[in-house]
Amino acid sequence: MPPIAAPAVPSLSPSRAALLAIEQVAGFLRIARILIEDGRRVDLAGLEGEIGRLCALVLDLGPAQGKSVKLRLSALLAEIETIEARLAAATAPSA
Numbered sequence: 001m002p003p004i005a006a007p008a009v010p011s012l013s014p015s016r017a018a019l020l021a022i023e024q025v026a027g028f029l030r031i032a033r034i035l036i037e038d039g040r041r042v043d044l045a046g047l048e049g050e051i052g053r054l055c056a057l058v059l060d061l062g063p064a065q066g067k068s069v070k071l072r073l074s075a076l077l078a079e080i081e082t083i084e085a086r087l088a089a090a091t092a093p094s095a
Contacts, residue, residue, distance in 0.1 A: 015065040018057040
């Protein structure tokens, strides 16, 4: 019996790869925010690297493709700012 060949995996377009990366980071941030709101500690190590990879993907996009991810990047930034505010509130000294 001949070996079974693996099915061909279609390559992702640059804009699709960027959108998937945005969704991955957004999912991570949603979970982090929920844990922070629950009073739990979160380890955000590695987030900077993920954001760096996301930025590299977005920088590779052409102008039209870049516009297609702009709204989702804005939402991602808003989520990061929300987490930043929640962390600051959680670590602020009690009066």
